[in-house]
Amino acid sequence: MNQRTLLITLSGPDRPGVTSRLFAVLAGFPIVVADVEQVVIRGRLTLGVLVAYSGDTPTGTGGTLGALWTAVERTAGDLGLEVELSTGSDLHEKRRRGRLHVTVLGAPLQPAAMAGIAGRIAAAGANIDRIERLSNYPVTCIELAVSGADPDTLRAELATEAYTQQVDVAVQRSGLHRRAKRLIVMDVDSTLIQAEVIELLAAHAGCLEEVARVTEEAMRGELDFAESLRRRVALLEGLPEETFEKVRKELVLTPGARTLVRTLKRLDYRFAIVSGGFTQLTDALVEELGIDYSAANTLEVVDGVLTGRVVGEIVDRPGKARALERFAREAGIPISQTVAIGDGANDLDMIAAAGLGIAFNAKPVVRKAADTAVNVPYLDSILYLLGIPRAEVEAADAEDGVTVVER
Numbered sequence: 001m002n003q004r005t006l007l008i009t010l011s012g013p014d015r016p017g018v019t020s021r022l023f024a025v026l027a028g029f030p031i032v033v034a035d036v037e038q039v040v041i042r043g044r045l046t047l048g049v050l051v052a053y054s055g056d057t058p059t060g061t062g063g064t065l066g067a068l069w070t071a072v073e074r075t076a077g078d079l080g081l082e083v084e085l086s087t088g089s090d091l092h093e094k095r096r097r098g099r100l101h102v103t104v105l106g107a108p109l110q111p112a113a114m115a116g117i118a119g120r121i122a123a124a125g126a127n128i129d130r131i132e133r134l135s136n137y138p139v140t141c142i143e144l145a146v147s148g149a150d151p152d153t154l155r156a157e158l159a160t161e162a163y164t165q166q167v168d169v170a171v172q173r174s175g176l177h178r179r180a181k182r183l184i185v186m187d188v189d190s191t192l193i194q195a196e197v198i199e200l201l202a203a204h205a206g207c208l209e210e211v212a213r214v215t216e217e218a219m220r221g222e223l224d225f226a227e228s229l230r231r232r233v234a235l236l237e238g239l240p241e242e243t244f245e246k247v248r249k250e251l252v253l254t255p256g257a258r259t260l261v262r263t264l265k266r267l268d269y270r271f272a273i274v275s276g277g278f279t280q281l282t283d284a285l286v287e288e289l290g291i292d293y294s295a296a297n298t299l300e301v302v303d304g305v306l307t308g309r310v311v312g313e314i315v316d317r318p319g320k321a322r323a324l325e326r327f328a329r330e331a332g333i334p335i336s337q338t339v340a341i342g343d344g345a346n347d348l349d350m351i352a353a354a355g356l357g358i359a360f361n362a363k364p365v366v367r368k369a370a371d372t373a374v375n376v377p378y379l380d381s382i383l384y385l386l387g388i389p390r391a392e393v394e395a396a397d398a399e400d401g402v403t404v405v406e407r
Contacts, residue, residue, distance in 0.1 A: 008048070009048045009084040014044065021075055100151055104167055116165050124157060126149035132389075170385050172385070180337055182339055183339070184270070187320075197275075197277040199211055201243060233309065233310055234308040240305055251285070258289070261289045262402070264383075274295045274320045278297050279298045320347060324350050345365055351366065
């Protein structure tokens with residue numbers, strides 16, 4: 001059957017009943033609904049309805065289609081809305097190749113940044129099919145559905161623009177995998193918490209300056225992590241075991257950490273931490289946050305004092321990647337559905353192995369290697385990269401009676 005289409009677009013002040021009034025009018029004509037999309041921004045409505053009709057349907061002023069046009073225009077006038085009508089012939093429009101999600105985060109998000117991002121997308125020969133706001137505070141996050149672009153090429157172009165505009169941009173493929181259960185694997189020091197645990201211990205041992213210097217060399221990738229860990233741990237020799245309890249009380253979660261973990265657990269995601277730090281401290285985080293899997297180093301304690309040695313295999317850069325793979329096997333989740341989040345050079349293998357690698361307030365070498373970088377100080381911004389809007393998070397918290405006091 002030869003079918004044609006009519007796109008009806010209403011715009012103007014929103015009010016209850018607009019959609020029902022329009023469809024009540026359309027119900028009186030020999031048409032079928034092919035597509036509907038509606039957006040409301042600050043009380044302004046844009047409603048698009050694509051209907052299909054037989055190519056044999058009489059047109060013109062006195063025909064069926066002409067009567068439909070008249071009825072729709074009259075209804076729009078009654079509602080104080082503007083109307084636009086356009087006909088076409090392609091009912092089953094093929095989606096362009098390369099369906100992608102482009103997520104833009106800014107604090108604040110300036111018009112110039114959106115102009116730059118949109119310009120790069122257009123220059124790549126791609127099209128923006130849909131735009132949606134995922135958050136407006138404490139960061140603004142806008143998600144664009146884009147088609148017609150090669151993801152690697154677009155990612156490189158937008159990374160350059162993101163650096164210029166001082167915003168964060170992520171490019172991910174669309175598809176069912178985005179809605180599937182995932183495994184989130186996160187570094188601890190300077191990611192889940194706002195400190196380096198070994199430096200907190202060193203402060204009690206009186207060797208903070210020397211330990212901090214070695215830590216910085218390791219984080220920049222200038223020193224092998226395993227060797228740096230041994231050197232730093234050796235400086236803790238003789239520290240009383242009860243210092244662990246003092247340091248546990250000093251741990252401060254990164255803003256948004258509780259919201260991130262709580263929300264993902266609510267959605268039946270699996271959550272893991274993997275740390276170059278120590279089980280004597282990470283175990284408390286596991287219990288407090290309800291984390292599913294963890295891996296960290298263990299400090300040797302003899303007769304109530306630290307010996308300055310690590311027990312067992314060191315969780316270093318390769319060890320973190322192995323832990324991610326082990327957690328994925330235990331959770332029954334493919335590697336492609338894992339997300340790794342970290343900030344230092346010892347997170348690089350883990351970030352490379354994951355389906356999505358995120359550099360969180362990271363060193364330059366990590367930002368360059370990761371799929372995307374988040375440079376705002378709120379850990380729950382990761383939710384937006386997974387397509388989870390802030391409004392839905394807050395609604396779920398309110399329903400569960402959760403009071404958020406992280407910021």
